[in-house]
Amino acid sequence: MTNQPEPELSIEQVRQVAALCHIALTDDEAEQLRTEMAKLLDEVSVLQRIDTSDVEPTGHAVEEVQTVMRDDVPRPPLEREDVLANAPRREGNFFRVQAVMDES
Amino acid sequence: MTELHYKTATQLARALADKEVSSKELTEYHLERIAGIDACVGSYLAVTPQTAGAQAAEADRRIAQGEAGALTGVPMQLKDNLSTRGIATTCASLMLDGYTPPYDATVTIRLAQAGGALLGKGNMDEFAMGSSNETSAFKTVHNPWNLSRVPGGSSGGPAAAVAAGLAPYALGSDTGGSIRQPAALCGIVGLKPTYGLVSRYGLVAFASSLDQIGPLTRSVEDAAVVLNAIAGHDPLDSTSISAQPPDYTERLRDGVRGLRIGVVPEYLGDGIDPAVAESVKAALGVLESQGAVVDEVALPTSRAALAVYYILAPSECSANLARYDGVKYGYSDQEADGMWAALDATRRKGFGEEVRRRILMGAYALSAGYYDAYYKKAQQVRTLIRREFHDAFQRVDILALPTSPTTAFEIGGIVDPVVMHANDICTIPANIAGIPGISVPCGFVDGLPVGLQLLGPHLSETTLLRAAYAYEQATEWHTRHPDL
Numbered sequence: 001m002t003n004q005p006e007p008e009l010s011i012e013q014v015r016q017v018a019a020l021c022h023i024a025l026t027d028d029e030a031e032q033l034r035t036e037m038a039k040l041l042d043e044v045s046v047l048q049r050i051d052t053s054d055v056e057p058t059g060h061a062v063e064e065v066q067t068v069m070r071d072d073v074p075r076p077p078l079e080r081e082d083v084l085a086n087a088p089r090r091e092g093n094f095f096r097v098q099a100v101m102d103e104s
Numbered sequence: 105m106t107e108l109h110y111k112t113a114t115q116l117a118r119a120l121a122d123k124e125v126s127s128k129e130l131t132e133y134h135l136e137r138i139a140g141i142d143a144c145v146g147s148y149l150a151v152t153p154q155t156a157g158a159q160a161a162e163a164d165r166r167i168a169q170g171e172a173g174a175l176t177g178v179p180m181q182l183k184d185n186l187s188t189r190g191i192a193t194t195c196a197s198l199m200l201d202g203y204t205p206p207y208d209a210t211v212t213i214r215l216a217q218a219g220g221a222l223l224g225k226g227n228m229d230e231f232a233m234g235s236s237n238e239t240s241a242f243k244t245v246h247n248p249w250n251l252s253r254v255p256g257g258s259s260g261g262p263a264a265a266v267a268a269g270l271a272p273y274a275l276g277s278d279t280g281g282s283i284r285q286p287a288a289l290c291g292i293v294g295l296k297p298t299y300g301l302v303s304r305y306g307l308v309a310f311a312s313s314l315d316q317i318g319p320l321t322r323s324v325e326d327a328a329v330v331l332n333a334i335a336g337h338d339p340l341d342s343t344s345i346s347a348q349p350p351d352y353t354e355r356l357r358d359g360v361r362g363l364r365i366g367v368v369p370e371y372l373g374d375g376i377d378p379a380v381a382e383s384v385k386a387a388l389g390v391l392e393s394q395g396a397v398v399d400e401v402a403l404p405t406s407r408a409a410l411a412v413y414y415i416l417a418p419s420e421c422s423a424n425l426a427r428y429d430g431v432k433y434g435y436s437d438q439e440a441d442g443m444w445a446a447l448d449a450t451r452r453k454g455f456g457e458e459v460r461r462r463i464l465m466g467a468y469a470l471s472a473g474y475y476d477a478y479y480k481k482a483q484q485v486r487t488l489i490r491r492e493f494h495d496a497f498q499r500v501d502i503l504a505l506p507t508s509p510t511t512a513f514e515i516g517g518i519v520d521p522v523v524m525h526a527n528d529i530c531t532i533p534a535n536i537a538g539i540p541g542i543s544v545p546c547g548f549v550d551g552l553p554v555g556l557q558l559l560g561p562h563l564s565e566t567t568l569l570r571a572a573y574a575y576e577q578a579t580e581w582h583t584r585h586p587d588l
Contacts, residue, residue: 002563006192017468017525021422022429025461036521040151040465043522044411047481050488057483060343061315061490061538062299062562082206084560098443 009038109137109269110585112323113178113330116272120167120177127160127177131221133247134179138223138270141588146245147255147265148182151224152191158549161219163288166219167192174353175327176219181189181271183262184225186317187306188212191222195308196240196585197230199428199435199454207305211275211317215264218333220354223271227261230456231425232282235527236256236518239458244515247290248586249552253512258287262320263290267588268568273321277307278316281507281531284543287320288507288555290547291584293572295327296531298562299538302331303338311420312343314413314535323582324544324573328352331487331565347563355566360574363567365558366401366500367513371530377510383508383547383554391504391571392574401500405492407520408485409533414525415469415482416536421459421468428454461521468501485538502571507531507543530557540565544572545581553581 004020018025025033080093089096107132111119119125135153142148156179163177175434189212194200194380195334208216216222229239237245237260244262247253248268252452256266259276263286266274275282278296287294295318298501302317309315335349367388370380392398430436430450437449455463469478496503507530518524546556556575558566562569576582 001386013468014464016470020471021426021463021467022444022447022451023455023463024445033461036461037465037468039520039522040414040461041468043525044414044478044482045416046408046411047485048477050405050408050485052481052484052488053393055484055487057480057492058486059483061486061536062345068346070339078206084433085206086203086433088430088434088438095431098446101444 009034009041105271107575108133112424113175113272113321113326114323115173115303116170116178117176127221128157130177131156131179131223132158134271136221137352141268142270144246145241145248145270146263147196147227147261147268147270148181148224149196149227149242150192150263152480153221153454155191156221156223158428159216163219163221163482166290173218175215175333177221177465178219178272179221179223180215181223181226181262181265182212183228183274183276184279184439185308186212186275187308188225190224191225193225193230193308195240195457196228197459201435203433205306205341207306207543208524210303210340211321211334212306212333215275226259226265226274226276229258229260230459231308231421232258233277233421233458233462235281235285235524236513237261239456241456243508246515247512248588249291250512252514253552254289254515254570256289256508258282259286259320263287263292263294266292266449267321268586273326275317275334276288276320277315277317278535279311280535281528283318283320284531284541284555284557285326285508286525288543288557289512289553290583291553292322293327293545294318295331296534296541297331297335297565298345300541301344301349301563301565302334303344305338305340309424309557311417312424313420314400314417315554320489321396324569324576325353325356327542328356328569350566352565352569355570356573356586358570360391360396360571361397362498363502363571364573365391365396365398366496366503367398368401368403368503368505370403370407375509375526375529376506377549379549380506380508380510380554384504384556387556387575391575394574394578397442399500401496401503403492403496403533405485405488406533407529409489409536410490411483412485412536413528413532415478416486418462418466419469419479420466421456422463422470425459425463430454463517489533492538493561501567502558502560505559507555507557511549511552511554535557538562540568542568542572544576546575546579547581
């Protein structure tokens with residue numbers, strides 16, 4: 001039997017997951033999410049009552065689909081201008097980003 | 105005589121071939137109607153008169169040369185998560201506000217080749233996450249049958265547009281019911297094909313093991329015709345089925361004599377509006393009188409599909425939406441100081457509440473220590489649900505149940521996410537099992553449409569369409585239209 005997951009969710013856990021997802025949260029938002037996520041975890045807890053010992057997981061539901069390999073032949077790439085046209089910030093043919101490392 | 109805007113795509117294609125109307129006239133007619141009444145429906149996020157005009161001109165040229173196909177010159181709408189080269193594709197999210205794809209989705213190309221004229225992009229729940237279209241970052245969609253009600257979601261724009269005579273047909277996407285449920289709530293036909301039958305290339309990914317593109321139409325025949333245009337293998341989608349699809353219109357008129365239909369008691373009792381259940385039972389009576397054999401089939405495990413979905417879909421979404429970082433395209437916060445702060449701020453402001461909640465839920469379900477209890481457990485129950493459907497289809501050819509547990513609810517009427525999720529109890533099992541499903545109008549309760557949902561085994565679209573057609577032709581629900 002799988003251990004029953006803990007539906008109680010702490011504000012630290014919410015903040016930790018938010019940090020992993022790179023979504024900034026205000027205190028109010030974190031608290032609201034804590035309540036809502038705890039309810040959703042309670043909603044999905046019905047699964048714990050289903051016996052799945054020796055059941056293989058399904059990642060893909062249609063057996064008509066097989067993993068396919070294609071020949072390693074290059075296809076025409078996207079037009080550089082088309083791609084860069086969406087850049088929030090660009091410099092020449094580059095995407096401009098904030099400094100990744102400290103300047104020190 | 106039905107007005108032009110309530111004719112089916114098939115009727116319009118015939119009128120075009122017979123030179124009763126040109127594609128240019130038909131397209132302009134629809135653009136005018138959109139300009140006239142879409143302000144109160146809200147089904148379009150963008151209208152594309154230039155593309156529509158150019159495609160209509162090309163269609164008229166093909167028709168003049170006698171090269172017209174089944175959809176040549178018929179205008180249509182695409183849900184705004186289907187990529188259109190050079191035309192903004194926003195997923196109704198601030199995150200993609202102003203994003204212009206550098207390539208077309210495979211379905212966009214296929215409909216263009218079929219002679220479709222793109223009227224514009226359909227409103228939707230943000231990133232297709234929702235059952236009411238209320239999570240659109242840009243505007244609310246109103247149900248054409250009652251403007252204070254939701255159209256359903258997440259393909260609420262496509263469903264409302266087709267129901268309101270603002271597009272002869274549309275394409276949507278269905279991850280947990282997002283084609284079928286809004287089709288039911290708006291009184292039209294919606295088809296979710298077998299997973300892998302229609303290429304997902306260029307569909308902005310939400311939950312990749314569940315997402316599937318399909319048609320929203322005013323008739324079952326139209327659904328078959330549109331499916332013909334979009335189904336089939338695509339080397340650009342590694343999950344696309346390689347088998348050559350049949351002509352889905354060929355057996356449409358074969359009837360249901362001897363067809364074994366399973367009625368599922370789990371979806372006619374608890375949690376289902378009794379008036380909706382009555383409409384579905386009456387529909388089964390109609391199919392029975394046409395020669396179908398109706399038998400009861402229990403699907404107890406399928407009720408757990410909702411819980412499976414609310415682990416798998418957020419998990420896949422948290423991975424798929426990790427790509428939105430404000431660097432290559434889309435919304436980008438320029439105020440924050442430093443790369444990480446900018447990333448956190450971009451994703452906080454770019455995503456709406458529902459999307460943020462699902463990303464966090466998914467990341468939590470996938471995180472170390474919880475993976476086995478949530479994600480793996482859900483995948484195991486998914487296996488049990490697949491088996492249950494497989495066993496059911498040894499006994500019956502197709503299953504019949506409601507599409508939605510209720511008719512369209514009030515805009516703003518449901519705020520609790522758990523209650524909102526319950527709207528999908530009848531549609532989610534098909535996505536979990538990868539099987540096809542169709543919703544066809546089967547009645548009205550207090551002036552609001554009800555949908556009958558038919559489900560079949562993998563690649564049974566021909567049978568589903570045949571049964572839905574037999575039912576449609578024996579009833580008059582599809583001839584009713586909202587007064588707009």
